[in-house]
Amino acid sequence: MIRIKPYLLFLAVVFADLIIFFFKPALAAEIVSATGRHFLQMLSILPPIFLLIGLLDVWVPREKFMRFMGEKSGVTGIALSILLGAAAAGPLYAAFPLAAIMIKKGVKFRNILIFLGAWSTMKIPMLLFEISSIGKEFALTRWFLSLTGILIMSFLIDRFVQPAYDRRAAD
Amino acid sequence: MFEIILYILAITFLVISFVKDRQKTRAALLKAWKAFTGIFPALAGILTLIGLLLSVLSPEIISGLLGQNTGFWGMILTSVIGAITLIPAFIAFPLAASLLQSGAGIMQIAVFVSTLMMVGIVTAPLEAKYFGWKVVLLRNGFSYLFSFAVAAIIGVVLA
Numbered sequence: 001m002i003r004i005k006p007y008l009l010f011l012a013v014v015f016a017d018l019i020i021f022f023f024k025p026a027l028a029a030e031i032v033s034a035t036g037r038h039f040l041q042m043l044s045i046l047p048p049i050f051l052l053i054g055l056l057d058v059w060v061p062r063e064k065f066m067r068f069m070g071e072k073s074g075v076t077g078i079a080l081s082i083l084l085g086a087a088a089a090g091p092l093y094a095a096f097p098l099a100a101i102m103i104k105k106g107v108k109f110r111n112i113l114i115f116l117g118a119w120s121t122m123k124i125p126m127l128l129f130e131i132s133s134i135g136k137e138f139a140l141t142r143w144f145l146s147l148t149g150i151l152i153m154s155f156l157i158d159r160f161v162q163p164a165y166d167r168r169a170a171d
Numbered sequence: 172m173f174e175i176i177l178y179i180l181a182i183t184f185l186v187i188s189f190v191k192d193r194q195k196t197r198a199a200l201l202k203a204w205k206a207f208t209g210i211f212p213a214l215a216g217i218l219t220l221i222g223l224l225l226s227v228l229s230p231e232i233i234s235g236l237l238g239q240n241t242g243f244w245g246m247i248l249t250s251v252i253g254a255i256t257l258i259p260a261f262i263a264f265p266l267a268a269s270l271l272q273s274g275a276g277i278m279q280i281a282v283f284v285s286t287l288m289m290v291g292i293v294t295a296p297l298e299a300k301y302f303g304w305k306v307v308l309l310r311n312g313f314s315y316l317f318s319f320a321v322a323a324i325i326g327v328v329l330a
């Protein structure tokens with residue numbers, strides 16, 4: 001049995017698409033192909049990510065994560081978080097489930113934020129493409145600014161949410 | 172390219188896992204499936220919404236909006252478009268490059284690229300499912316403001 005409630009947003013958008021179809025069929029055709037492209041992208045990138053999450057969950061003990069990226073991981077944890085995020089490719093929403101399993105495994109929340117930040121805007125494959133299309137000065141300046149900003153923001157946000165996060169991790 | 176590496180990685184680990192312990196591998200697959208089906212409805216909703224938004228806000232319309240608006244209000248406008256939409260890099264960077272060539276300001280483009288990458292209003296409900304709204308608001312809010320700092324500094328450095 002499929003529950004309807006989780007699909008409310010999906011159904012609402014499909015309904016909006018239908019209305020557009022009656023008034024602007026050409027735009028609707030574009031919407032269908034754009035939506036199809038995004039689903040294809042999701043279906044190509046998410047299966048191996050979830051597979052890795054499942055294997056990670058079962059095989060890698062909490063202590064391993066805690067040692068390298070946990071509460072006392074210091075600079076190593078920060079560097080690892082940046083590396084993991086920057087080595088990636090793919091949309092940011094693919095990073096959310098990975099970050100969630102990292103939380104479960106005891107990774108320091110500040111490092112989770114750094115990982116998400118690095119994934120969002122510091123990915124190396126994306127940097128190379130940005131250099132070739134917009135230019136070296138622009139891309140590299142932005143990359144180093146992002147590095148600085150992400151570190152500062154992650155320290156700040158960590159301060160704001162740490163108590164709530166501790167409760168969450170304890171559950 | 173990255174996706175191929177990801178697949179090779181995942182399949183290699185799966186095979187190793189299967190050889191070492193079938194019971195554990197079963198548990199891992201079950202967890203993977205549960206995690207995926209748990210998030211699928213929200214993801215489906217967001218992807219259809221992105222499909223709709225991206226078609227309405229086509230590159231032509233975005234460049235029209237960006238071309239006419241300069242100064243601070245131009246930055247506000249480009250940052251809002253960047254924050255809402257989720258445009259893949261292979262469209263966004265060439266778009267930004269062609270806008271720069273046709274005379275758009277470097278700061279407007281910088282704030283657009285930065286918010287595009289770091290702020291996700293459309294994906295916020297999904298993000299909140301994993302981390303809670305407080306984290307989502309803080310991360311996206313800080314990133315939005317930070318994008319203006321990036322734009323200002325890029326404006327100075329590349330002037």
